Amino acid sequence: MPSFMEIFGFITGAACVALLVRQSIWNWPLGIANNLVFIVLFYRTGLYADVGLQGFYIAISIYGWWHWLHGGRDHRTLTVSRVRPQTGLLLALAVAALTATLTWLLRRYTNSTVPVLDSLITALSLVAQFMMTRKWIENWPVWIVANCLSVGLLIYKGLYVASALYVVYQVLCVMGLLEWRRALEAEPTSSAD
Numbered sequence: 555m556p557s558f559m560e561i562f563g564f565i566t567g568a569a570c571v572a573l574l575v576r577q578s579i580w581n582w583p584l585g586i587a588n589n590l591v592f593i594v595l596f597y598r599t600g601l602y603a604d605v606g607l608q609g610f611y612i613a614i615s616i617y618g619w620w621h622w623l624h625g626g627r628d629h630r631t632l633t634v635s636r637v638r639p640q641t642g643l644l645l646a647l648a649v650a651a652l653t654a655t656l657t658w659l660l661r662r663y664t665n666s667t668v669p670v671l672d673s674l675i676t677a678l679s680l681v682a683q684f685m686m687t688r689k690w691i692e693n694w695p696v697w698i699v700a701n702c703l704s705v706g707l708l709i710y711k712g713l714y715v716a717s718a719l720y721v722v723y724q725v726l727c728v729m730g731l732l733e734w735r736r737a738l739e740a741e742p743t744s745s746a747d
Contacts, residue, residue: 560715563591568722574686575730577737582619586612599711602664603656603676611683618687634737637690645681652677668707675703691738694731698724
């Protein structure tokens with residue numbers, strides 16, 4: 555039977571991503587509440603890289619909140635844009651390096667039963683969240699891959715409500731990609747720094 559925390563995490567997580575789809579600034583504080591819940595849940599189930607990921611989400615959510623409000627031209631609201639190819643390559647290298655580093659750390663210092671998958675999901679999620687703070691549309695496909703992997707991992711760990719949340723995330727990510735694509739087409743410029 556799912557715990558109250560798992561259900562609360564489901565509700566706040568789904569609401570947060572729904573707000574992201576709509577580019578609502580309120581996704582950030584709601585996301586922080588969601589991260590606090592998942593820190594506890596993931597610690598209890600030994601998903602230690604995911605615990606660290608949730609802590610990172612809290613810190614980057616504060617940055618994202620500010621950046622969405624003031625990171626656009628002339629310190630105005632940020633608009634949807636695309637990642638430049640060079641930046642995309644750097645982000646892919648970051649995923650590879652983070653996965654390798656986290657896998658090594660989990661194997662050496664924890665009793666993790668899934669160090670590679672936990673590390674890959676964490677690396678993808680770190681990069682996707684950074685991309686989200688910049689409103690780069692390519693964040694959505696990265697989230698889709700991370701969420702697919704998370705569903706299987708969470709089922710394996712017995713977190714069925716949390717895995718259902720990631721299925722909901724998948725639907726919302728597709729909606730986000732489509733909605734942000736429409737917003738991008740409406741913008742006069744579409745490339746990022």
